[in-house]
Amino acid sequence: MADLQFTDLLQQAGPDEFGRVTGSAVFPYFNREIEVICHEGVTPEYAAKSLQWLAAVDEGQMREICQYAWYYLQDQLEATSVGELLDEGVEHIQDPLEVLRYMEFGALDIHPPQDPDVPVLNLSGGCAWREDEGLQCLLRGGRVVYLGTWDDWDVWDKHLLDEDRYLYNYVLYPRRAELRQRAAERCARREPLPHLEFAMGAPVRYFVEVLLAQEARCTRTEAWTRLEGTRLMELLREDPALAWTRAPLLFQCWCMERDQGAVAMEVYLWEQTHPEG
Numbered sequence: 001m002a003d004l005q006f007t008d009l010l011q012q013a014g015p016d017e018f019g020r021v022t023g024s025a026v027f028p029y030f031n032r033e034i035e036v037i038c039h040e041g042v043t044p045e046y047a048a049k050s051l052q053w054l055a056a057v058d059e060g061q062m063r064e065i066c067q068y069a070w071y072y073l074q075d076q077l078e079a080t081s082v083g084e085l086l087d088e089g090v091e092h093i094q095d096p097l098e099v100l101r102y103m104e105f106g107a108l109d110i111h112p113p114q115d116p117d118v119p120v121l122n123l124s125g126g127c128a129w130r131e132d133e134g135l136q137c138l139l140r141g142g143r144v145v146y147l148g149t150w151d152d153w154d155v156w157d158k159h160l161l162d163e164d165r166y167l168y169n170y171v172l173y174p175r176r177a178e179l180r181q182r183a184a185e186r187c188a189r190r191e192p193l194p195h196l197e198f199a200m201g202a203p204v205r206y207f208v209e210v211l212l213a214q215e216a217r218c219t220r221t222e223a224w225t226r227l228e229g230t231r232l233m234e235l236l237r238e239d240p241a242l243a244w245t246r247a248p249l250l251f252q253c254w255c256m257e258r259d260q261g262a263v264a265m266e267v268y269l270w271e272q273t274h275p276e277g
Contacts, residue, residue: 004044009051010036021047027105028055029062034106041112050110053119059097061144065137066096068147069103069127071173076129086128103127103135111155120155144171151203151246159210167201197240204236204243207250215251230254231262235269245273 006013010023011033021038038047070093077083083090086102093099105125113120121139134150138160145160146153147170153160166172166179198204208227209220216226227233232253236242242250249272257265 004048006038006044006047009044009047025051025054025108027057027108029057029059030105034108037107037109039109039111042110046113046116047110049116050108050121053121054108056119057121061139061142062100063096064144065139065147066099068144068170068173069135069137070096070099072148072170073099073102073127073129075170075173082129090129102129105135105137114156122155124150147171152248164210198236198243202243203245203247204250207247207254211247211251212254227254230257231266232257232269235266242269242273245269 006021006023010021010025013021013023016022019040021042023036024033025036026032027034036047036051073090073093077090089098090102103125104127105123107124109122109124111122118141119139120141121137123137123139125135127135130149136146136148136150136153137144138146138153138155140155145155148168151168159165160169161171163172163179163182166176166183172179208223212226213220213223216223218226232250249269253265253269256268
């Protein structure tokens with residue numbers, strides 16, 4: 001294994017502009033090639049392990065994935081008019097595996113591991129019910145720990161199954177009513193929620209109340225206070241749609257404004273949110 005190369009593992013393996021090694025490999029469950037992205041720091045040996053874990057995905061695991069995807073689909077059918085754009089069969093799914101007609105996985109991201117012996121998979125793709133947002137599925141230790149909108153979540157994030165993720169992690173969907181009630185009870189006991197102009201499910205809240213609060217080791221209220229007076233906060237108020245930008249990107253912009261200044265941050269945010277411009 002000492003002489004193992006990425007070209008031994010991936011078709012058309014090569015570096016990209018971001019310092020990653022990309023190529024393609026077969027996802028055996030579907031007998032179809034998907035893109036494989038090996039991020040900086042990943043060794044060929046670890047990539048080989050990841051492809052073995054991909055090959056180990058069986059019907060049991062896929063059924064678990066599809067069950068959570070079905071919850072996601074049902075939630076969208078109830079909350080939106082997306083069902084009018086899909087065929088009639090979507091309303092009559094009996095077996096979770098049938099949801100595969102409306103979704104697919106097209107990429108496997110491999111990041112440097114926290115523990116190289118724990119099987120993890122970071123799969124992404126698309127789904128017919130949220131075509132513009134993509135789909136992400138994270139497995140750790142053989143179980144699904146996240147399924148929902150693609151938001152570049154980290155498979156090693158220990159907070160993926162925290163109760164406050166119930167609005168967008170469909171692994172928690174079966175407990176949604178219970179978790180919503182518990183969240184309401186916690187809110188009643190605590191200080192009023194800050195900045196109610198931002199929806200509770202908006203990624204900006206996760207950016208401030210989790211990512212920024214963790215980085216600054218402060219309360220969520222203190223985290224909002226830190227954001228006040230920044231150009232990023234001004235932009236969020238000027239354009240409410242930015243509140244739905246991916247939380248990791250907003251956190252990256254906050255760090256950039258702090259370290260490089262408001263102008264560099266604003267240019268970067270525009271480039272990331274207006275790729276066609």
